[in-house]
Amino acid sequence: MDAHNQYATPNGSTAPSADTVRPPMTGEMFHDTSARILKSINTVIDGKPDAARLALTVLLAEGHLLLEDVPGVGKTMLAKTLARTIDCSVNRIQFTPDLLPSDVTGVSIYNQDSHRFEFRRGPVFANIVIGDEINRASAKTQSALLECMEEHQVTVDGSSYRLSEPFMVIATQNPIEMEGTYPLPEAQRDRFMARISMGYPDMSSEMDMLET
Template identity: 75%
Template sequence: MDSHHRTMDPESVAVAGTGEAPAEQELISAEQFHQASDRILSLISTVIDGKAEAARLALTVLLAQGHLLVEDVPGVGKTMLAKTLARTIDCSVSRIQFTPDLLPSDVTGVSIFNQSSAQFEFRPGPVFANIVIGDEINRASAKTQSALLECMEEHQVTVDGNSYVLGEPFMVVATQNPIEMEGTYPLPEAQRDRFMARISMGYPDTEAEIEMLQTHQSISPLAKVHPVVSSEEAAAMIDFVRSVYAAPPVKEYVVALGQATREHGQLRLGASPRALLQLLRAAKANAALAGRDFVLPDDVSGVAGAVLGHRLILDRKAASAGESPATVIDSILAKLPVAPGGRRDEQRR
């Protein structure tokens, strides 16, 4: 557990339906939202050199109440990005190192018999935190990976017939190595569908890599990272994103995009209804970060590749021809009619 953050008290874990209702968050202004988001992105940029787009997408997923999958080869900063994002917010953070021998109970927690009270007591696992960093998630077995399914979708854990509510906000930031690397297991389709977006870090450019060699030698850049947003502010930012307006034509555009993936001749599996819900939520966060309180088609297309790419499965012919989900999404977006409008005053609810 990261010592720089508050840990979650095991006694505060409430059985679903018995805990107190969360207090209502105060609304924040657009100016306060942008000031807070700028502080987060600026701090991330001091640690992750030359990866502004990846940092912005990670924040987009957090504000959209989604989960993030960071995939790339070892050593390009996947875990560093996850740790930095977590440290910018004053909330509980835990880290799970996924290994082949990791058990589901090592993630969710376990009931232990207390001899003094003659009762079973639940000991919460590391998933009971606001931000959970899952390092190298695809090195664990499918059984252990599936332990996160309920957590990520329903924000609760069920052990021995009892359901335990997770805290809010709740986000899983998982890293994984490419599947062709030794010792990896492919993520099941249901597990991939729980992640709102997938990003690839890629190698830094020459200038960023030189800067990294100059500044990261004496001390870890994470040592200088401190929370710049409280958990209450983060929750208020999420509420702000939720209030961003999406006009009916924009929603129709999202549905048309999803249907196009299901009917595309090169795809064996298209976008699910869950994927479209998450695409719209990510588009709202994208619009808010761009300084708007309404969604444009560009907000949808801007995050479509990251939100849909890891969910689509090519047929054998397309895969053998060297196609990728990204190229298919680009071709669909190029042909899809653009939705008009988007402002509240152009089309009322």
């Protein structure tokens, strides 16, 4: 490699030349890629182009999305489809009243062979985390996501662990009047960039679902 095409990093090591660095996307490439992602999502989620577009917008803006509506309108399906379309790691957490914060972030386990505590990562360590029915868990468990969503890290037993980039939480919640739900704390709601309601599909979309 030509020394003139190298540059030093802050620690004194040599980084790859500019020839090996992927050039940034042009505006046209970005638009075409986004259009292909939306087209792929809309082949799975019928009749909800606005919801798909907003979900992708929140992802590109490095935010988090809250989907709220009655069960059975495709909230979880939208989250799964977005994750698989962009080829990222995805983990799903089913929130229940007995879910503990350590079930979300991970826990330190004592290894008898090495006589040391080892951190076992929880499901929050993924590019896209689907929090299904987030308001079915207690506020204590919901708060386990606060640091993750704001600082993209997890702190357990005084040690902090960085999360993968990109990182996005897509949470679904049922209407608060449904049995067995807990209201989201204000601090938790503030972590979400957007909150949308899926709604029922229109008649033409329902007919397409029946036909296919």
